[in-house]
Amino acid sequence: xxxxxxxxxxxxxxxxxxxxxxxxxxxAGFFILYAKLTHQExxxxxVIKRYLNPVWEVTNVFLVFFFVGIVGFFPDTAYYFxxxxxxxxxxxxxxxxxxGSFYAFETYGKDSKLAWVALYxxxxxxxxxxxxxxxxxxxxxxxxxxxxxxxxxxxxxxxxPFSWSVVFLCIISVLFISAAFLTVxxxxxxxxxxxxxxxxxYLIWALPMLVICQFTFLSLxxxxxxxxxxxxxxxxxxxxxSIVCFLIALVLxxxxxxxxxxxxxxxxxxxxxxxxYGISKLPYILYPYVNMDKAVVNxxxxxxxxxxxxxxxxxxxxxxxxxxxxxxFDADYVKGKKK
Numbered sequence: 001x002x003x004x005x006x007x008x009x010x011x012x013x014x015x016x017x018x019x020x021x022x023x024x025x026x027x028a029g030f031f032i033l034y035a036k037l038t039h040q041e042x043x044x045x046x047v048i049k050r051y052l053n054p055v056w057e058v059t060n061v062f063l064v065f066f067f068v069g070i071v072g073f074f075p076d077t078a079y080y081f082x083x084x085x086x087x088x089x090x091x092x093x094x095x096x097x098x099x100g101s102f103y104a105f106e107t108y109g110k111d112s113k114l115a116w117v118a119l120y121x122x123x124x125x126x127x128x129x130x131x132x133x134x135x136x137x138x139x140x141x142x143x144x145x146x147x148x149x150x151x152x153x154x155x156x157x158x159x160x161p162f163s164w165s166v167v168f169l170c171i172i173s174v175l176f177i178s179a180a181f182l183t184v185x186x187x188x189x190x191x192x193x194x195x196x197x198x199x200x201x202y203l204i205w206a207l208p209m210l211v212i213c214q215f216t217f218l219s220l221x222x223x224x225x226x227x228x229x230x231x232x233x234x235x236x237x238x239x240x241x242s243i244v245c246f247l248i249a250l251v252l253x254x255x256x257x258x259x260x261x262x263x264x265x266x267x268x269x270x271x272x273x274x275x276x277y278g279i280s281k282l283p284y285i286l287y288p289y290v291n292m293d294k295a296v297v298n299x300x301x302x303x304x305x306x307x308x309x310x311x312x313x314x315x316x317x318x319x320x321x322x323x324x325x326x327x328x329f330d331a332d333y334v335k336g337k338k339k
Contacts, residue, residue, distance in 0.1 A: 003302035004073060004292050005282075010309045011069045012278050017316075018062035019274070020177060020267060025059050026124030027178020029099070031198070033121025036114060040197065047186045047194045058320065060096070065312055072305050073297060076290045084143055084152035085134060092130035095123040128170040136163045139224040140287025162223035165216040172212050173270070176205040180249070180266045184259045199253060206250050210243075213273070224287060231280035238276030245269035 028048045035044040071078045098119055137143060142157050143150060157163050179202035186195035217239070221228040231239070245268040252262035283293045296302055 002293075003299065003306050004296040007069070007073045007296075007302060007306050007309065008278075008282070008285075008292060010306070010313055011066050011073070012275065013313065014062050014066040014069065014309075016271065016274050018059065018066065019173075020270065021059045021062065022128065023174045023177035024181045025178075026127060027174045027176075028182065029121040029124035030175060031121075031178065031182065031201070033117050036117045044194050044197060047189050047191045048182065058323065061316065065309065065316075069305070069309050070285075073302065074285055074290060074292060075297060077285060080143060080150055080286055080289050081134065081137070083150050084137060088130045088133040092127050095127045095130065099123045099127070125171050125174060128174050129167045132166045132170040133157075133163075136160070136166050138281075138284075138286045139220070139227060140284075141223060143286070143289070145289075160223065162216070162219040165212065165219045169212045169216045172205060172208050176202065176209045177266065177270070179205060180253070180263050183253065184263045187259055199256070202253055203250075206246075210246065227281055227284075227287070231276065235276045235280045238272045238279075242269050242273040242276070245272065 031044055032048055034040075136157065137152070139162065142153050142160075144153060145151075179198050183195060183198040183202050186192075186198055217228075217231075220231075245265045249262045249265035249269060252258055252265070283291050285292055297305070
């Protein structure tokens with residue numbers, strides 16, 4: 001395996017980590033807003049706050065590693081994505097700033113105003129929708145090289161079924177993953193009111209999750225037939241495993257059995273689909289302009305980048321595990337007995 005393949009695998013793992021942790025965080029904001037609007041703050045607020053307090057700052061570390069790494073390994077991505085994604089990424093960064101600013105008001109205030117909670121909750125859904133533009137554009141057909149440089153066809157992007165399917169997939173995935181995790185967390189906290197509400201939300205989003213995944217997959221055939229055919233022809237088994245994991249998790253949540261294992265299957269559901277999508281797309285990072293076999297930095301630089309990012313991953317994962325073990329899943333902390 002070449003350095004670029006090892007590098008893209010490590011970077012893809014960073015991105016997957018951000019997707020899972022970010023989804024739980026972003027979805028939690030929506031559920032806080034839901035609780036505010038339905039006057040169920042006493043039922044949901046405490047259990048969600050106990051999860052968010054230790055980890056909300058950590059989530060973006062995965063995203064920073066990914067973006068720094070993708071530009072470091074494949075400099076051409078900065079040229080092609082830098083100009084075309086200026087607006088959507090700027091919006092996402094602005095929303096992240098707003099979310100971080102209002103986090104203090106929403107979380108630490110004794111009586112949060114609805115406007116603060118609304119900004120906190122809605123931004124959590126718009127951030128992944130903004131970032132989804134990166135995956136959409138990477139499938140090709142939206143960027144054109146002109147005499148003046150790189151141009152993004154905004155009309156084509158806005159009219160594309162694939163583009164909107166990815167946006168809705170991101171939003172639904174955020175709510176689905178967050179509800180799945182927070183259901184388990186509420187059960188551990190023995191907070192049965194919160195558990196009942198969050199479990200209901202998980203079951204509500206199960207069918208839309210399945211439908212939007214299928215629609216996104218089929219719309220990919222129209223947007224990028226080469227990628228679709230590779231995914232179907234060579235890596236169908238990964239997407240099949242994803243559906244199996246989805247069904248196992250759904251049954252366990254419905255029967256209220258082994259919820260910890262059920263959430264592991266939720267993670268495996270997204271992992272198999274996410275890595276299947278990424279592997280089937282190789283060697284292209286951006287169709288047809290950025291090919292990882294041709295756009296990688298020199299071999300020496302690639303080696304040191306691989307070492308650096310593997311060490312970063314080996315440092316970050318144990319740190320996250322300790323954070324989970326010592327704080328989030330501590331028996332007293334999860335029940336609110338320890339601050």
